[in-house]
Amino acid sequence: MAQVLPGDALPVHDLIGIGFGPSNVAMAIALSEHNAGVGRQEAVTAHFFERQRTFGWHRGMLIDDATMQVSFLKDLVTLRNPASEFSFLRYLQSRGRLIDFVNHKSFFPLRKEFHDYFEWAAAKVDDMVSYGHEVVAVEPVLRDGRVEYLDVTARSGDGPVIHRARNLVIGTGLRPRMPDGVERSDRVWHNSDLLSRVDALEATDPSCFVVVGAGQSAAENVAYLHRRFPGADVHAVFSRYGYSPADDSNFANRIFDPGAVDEYFTAPEDVKRTLMDYHGNTNYSVVDNDLIEDLYRRVYQEKVLGTERLHFHNVSRLASVTETPDKVHATVVSLVTGEKTPLDADVVVYGTGYLPADGLALLGETAGLCHRDDEGRVRVERDYRVAARPELRCGIYLQGGTEHTHGITSSLLSNIAIRVGEILDSVLGRGRGPSGTPRPVTDGIGTSR
Secondary structure (H helix, E strand, C coil), X not given: CEECCCCCCCCEEXXXXXXXXXXXXXXXXXXXXXXXXXXXXXXXXXXXXXXXXXXXXXXXXXCCCCECCCCCCCCCCCCCCCCCCCCHHHHHHHHCCHHHHHHHCCCCCEHHHHHHHHHHHHHHCHHHEEECCEEEEEEEEEECCEEXXXXXXXXXXXXXXXXXXCEEXXXXXXXXXCCCCCCCCCCEEEHHHHHHHHHHHHHHCCCEEEEECCXXXXXXXXXXXXXXXCCCEEEEECCCCCCCECCXXXXXXHHHCHHHHHHHHHCCHHHHHHHHHHHHHHCCCCECHHHHXXXXXXXXXXXXXXXXXXXXXXXXXXXXXXXXXXXXXXXXXXXXXXXXXXXXXXXXXXXXXXXXXXXXXXXXXXXXXXXXXXXXXXXXXCCCEECECCXXXXXXXXXXXXXXXXXXXXXXXXXXXXXXXXXXXXXXXXXXXXXXXXXXXXXXXXXXX
């Protein structure tokens, strides 16, 4: 641990953000709007670090005809500030498409269009971010036996830089999930690799693809590969009898409302589990009904025409994958009969979802000051601040990895605008005393801070 020394000239930020995906872009926007409305003394100083060299959000899945599964009104700002200059409608106006979008009569833009909106918004606050900087360490800084600051070390091509913070907001996103024992390679992909790798296949005249998974991304990969390579067979493998439709009905969608976060946070653990069981089909391993119908239409049409390229292996699993220089030897096993079907594929794609990054992984010894529950999960307060021992005076906020405390919207876009507003309110509420230290607050576990 470093000590604060007299004459220490390292500048102190009120907040440092790790990662600059949509969540922390929204955070930067909330800070920018706050600072524009207050005097210099009340402004919140902040900086963000992003390891990518430019903004990018799931670039590997920006399939040309894929649409968002969330309303455009749940953009980076609107639910927090409908008059914001950073809204999707303002973006459309700047691109000259506002009237065209209205006439389109859809709440769900193309995913590529929403990504362009994110880039547009991120560019408006890029003075607050250092791209190409990977945070490699967070070190506690002591004053009088208490952790008053956190020193954040970020590495770039020009060497390491150190910034000091009173608060951290961690938005390091999701990590591709692969089955145990399966590694990504030139011929074994996660669905997030799709668009960055698929062009290289054009010259090889692929004849067979295997796609594993029953969720939206897997189904989109099946549809895309089937359309992109009209001479190739596409085999979809999943343990269900068929794709399950996403429940986006009016009442079920209330699980994504800001008020649902309050209810979930205060609910007993058994009620939390029940809510996730009831409403997991709004988001997990489900597919838009339009896409299900499209895929069924394709496979039926091929049966009628006698040119079957699209194959569904339901109630099945991919038992083995052996890669050779020019093929992947895969074995599909029926969970009902045990029958094995060998397939020689050019590529196997796993649409097996994502896992949240460990929000505390970068904190080093500071992580030891953070509280965990009986299951080893980080304890998080309602304001998304990690519950910690009294000697940790800094606020550590998580954007993601809080599903066990805040519910299904933990890492989703649905509540992003409200979430960053609540985090900002918490940072402002904790404040800075005359010496620049946080004022005492209650940490939610009966300890005065």
